[in-house]
Amino acid sequence: MEIYTVGGAVRDELLGLPVRDRDYVVVGATPEQMVAQGFRPVGKDFPVFLHPETQEEYALARTERKTAPGYKGFVFHTDADVTLEQDLVRRDLTINAMARAADGTLTDPFGGARDIDARIFRHVSTAFAEDPVRILRLARFAARFPDFTVAPETNVLMQAMVAQGEVDALVPERVWQELARGLMERQPSRMFAVLRDCGALARLLPELDVLWGVPQPEKHHPEIDTGVHVMLVIDYAARQDFSLEIRFAALMHDLGKGTTPADEWPSHHGHEARSVKLLETVCSRLKVPNDCRDLARITAREHGNVGRAFELRPATIVTLLGRCDAFRKPERFVDMLRAAQCDHCGRTGFEQRPFPQAAYLEAALQAARQVDAGAIAAQHQAQPQRIAEAVQAARTAAVAAYIAVNR
Template sequence: MQLYVVGGAVRDRLLGLPESDRDWVAVGATPDEMLALGYKAVGKDFPVFIHPHTGEEVALARTERKTGPGYRGFAVHAAPGVTLEDDLLRRDLTINAIAMAEDGTLIDPHGGQRDIEARVLRHVSPAFVEDPVRLLRLARLAARFEGFTVAPETMALLRQMVDDGEVDHLVPERVWQELSRGLMTARPSRMLEVLRECGALARLLPEVNRLWGVPQPVAHHPEVDTGVHLLLVLDEAARVNAPLAVRWACLCHDLGKGNTHPEAWPRHIGHEGRSAKLAAALGERLRVPVECRELAEVVAREHTHLHGSGSLNAGGLVRLFERCDALRRPERFEQALLACACDARGRTGLQDRPYEPATRLPPLLAAARTIDTATAAQAAMSRGKQGPEIGAAVHNARVAAVQAALG
């Protein structure tokens, strides 16, 4: 039996990046031999074992044969006669098809080192088209690795996968898994660019794809195109190291502009409500985590009101806080402000401008939160208030506190 490190750990070492978890391949072994050596079997779809000393995963060298649509339609063959070269041939990209022996020797039958030096993402074989998850993974890697381009022949394969309907077999969980990882890269815009170029964005995220070619008022958006604006917003979220929920909210904040009738361009009256509904539907379709969904809906519905909050009086500010549920969830409100700051700065030539609501609103919210609901309600009842009047009294107490903070 011979052991080799394969995939991302080798790639990242060659790129000078911190190594990811090491994946091992065992060549020339059977499951019974692995068990006899003390390995623990854990694989369900193909033979994977846990090393008895390091705890790392070791998979038997294998080949795959397409048997049905989607990423699950494969028959796996693992046997002592399967060579390392056979195993590497089934992998997605050349930069992921490099193996390293235990003595450090590199085995690179598909030119992965060459493509790392050239900063190119290239498929290993035509079998790339058999697994639609590979399309998403490639787009994510394009966002992760700065300066990498997609080889023309690989882009042609991506388009073929879209045209043949392979991406339509992706289940929501896998789409979200890859999409969320791509959003957390240093340049998430690149992921959307690749997906859009091959046509997959229109199939997987049609609400997002519709934003390209939709103009906005140049006074507020020097970049004009709504899709271009989205890319700038996402990269601003990455620049400030925003958490996933904020980046998802940034992705969804302007979805309603894709539904504005062209006769109304470049204005988008009412896009906030449309954006919130589309964000909710998209989040449900992809089974997005609840915290991401909820923040996206708040930001979509309220981002223009947060931008213009400097003109609101104390009453208007409290109503804004109440709509955002900021009185109960101030931490989420901070995330909403961060997403809005990314929206405000994600515009050509305006990337460094200060976002005044981010500094002005938190102290005013803190003032509103000094009002204890139970105490204010009890005081109202002692004055004979009932039903909705009690809620109005609590609201008015908060307005008074904010007014005092405004001076």
């Protein structure tokens, strides 16, 4: 029995990065031998065992064979005679197909260390084409390691996979899982660049893919191109270390601009309402979690109003707060303001510009929340139909008082 550290742990060590998780491959062992040594079996599709003390995962060396479309269509073979190289050759990228023995010896049959030095993502073998999830994983790695580029032959292979419909076989939950993980990486725009280059974005998120080539007014958007703008927005969100909900809202906020008739360019009147409709379609198709969907919805609908905050009358601000359910969910409203900040700063030359509208509206919300709606309701017990109007008036007066002092 021989045990090797494999995959991301070896890669990250060579990159000089901290290693969070270690995966192990066991060569020359049977399931019975693993159990006899105290390992606990947990694998469903192939033998994976938990170490009796560390609880780390140890997988038996295995080979695989494609039997059906999609990422689940595989049959796995594990046996004591499967070699380390046979196990490594089934892996996705050369940088993930290295192994280190207990004595420190590196096994690198496919040039992973060389590709790390050259900052290249390269597929190990044509078996890469059998699993469409690998396109998403490579794109996610690009967001994590933005200085890496995709080898031309690997991009050609991914283009062929898209053309053959492999991407269409992906289940929505897995697509969302990989997109969400990529959004939380260092430079999310790189993930979408990789997906665009191979044609996968047009299949997975056509509502986003059409934004490239759609112009915006240069006065407000020096980068002009809407797709470029959205990428600047999500990268800004990543630099602020914002949550997944905010990053997803930033990604989705301008979808409606992709449906503006060309003869109306570069204006995009009414794009907010169209963005909401397209967002609902995306969230339904990819089974996006409700918290991400809900924040993205109010961001798509209201980001323009947030940008015009200083022009809004007190009553309009209170109506905005009510429409966003800010009195019940103030934290979500603040997150929407952060997503709007990303929209503002995600423009060429705007990265360091202040966005005082966010603090202004957050303070207005705090002023309006000081109103005791319960006390007002008690005062109007005889005329309950007037309660909502009276609460609205009191909140408007509180916001007006705040504005009078702070505008």
